[in-house]
Amino acid sequence: xxxxxxxxxxxxxxxxxxxxxxxxxxxxxxxxxxxxxxxxxxxxxxxxxxxxxxxxxxxxxxxxxxxxxxxxxxxxxxxxxxxxxxxxxxxxxxxxxxxxxxxxxxxxxxxxxxxxxxxxxxxxxx
Numbered sequence: 578x579x580x581x582x583x584x585x586x587x588x589x590x591x592x593x594x595x596x597x598x599x600x601x602x603x604x605x606x607x608x609x610x611x612x613x614x615x616x617x618x619x620x621x622x623x624x625x626x627x628x629x630x631x632x633x634x635x636x637x638x639x640x641x642x643x644x645x646x647x648x649x650x651x652x653x654x655x656x657x658x659x660x661x662x663x664x665x666x667x668x669x670x671x672x673x674x675x676x677x678x679x680x681x682x683x684x685x686x687x688x689x690x691x692x693x694x695x696x697x698x699x700x701x702x703x
Contacts, residue, residue: 584636589686598682601675605668612667619663626656631687654688 589595
């Protein structure tokens with residue numbers, strides 16, 4: 578069985594800094610999960626953004642649920658942005674640094690169709 582991290586690395590391998598993004602997600606996964614599970618405001622924003630469904634789509638792409646998300650993409654982006662803001666406020670200094678660097682790209686990967694190489698390069702150089 579393939580681990581979620583191997584699946585994520587495989588999905589991001591062709592993108593600029595894809596390995597670094599996968600490593601940052603892996604490094605902070607437990608902390609973010611703990612914050613979601615222990616902080617009502619963070620959990621609310623995560624679930625309003627359809628976070629679990631977005632994460633499944635990021636990991637499994639076409640193999641993920643084929644049903645539409647329970648929320649439109651624009652609303653999901655707003656809730657996810659609020660969730661990331663709260664994570665930065667409540668998280669460790671290392672998590673804050675990773676959010677500063679990868680927030681836009683992770684949000685794009687979660688809420689949109691997989692962006693093309695040029696879009697990722699643009700986001701990484703903002």
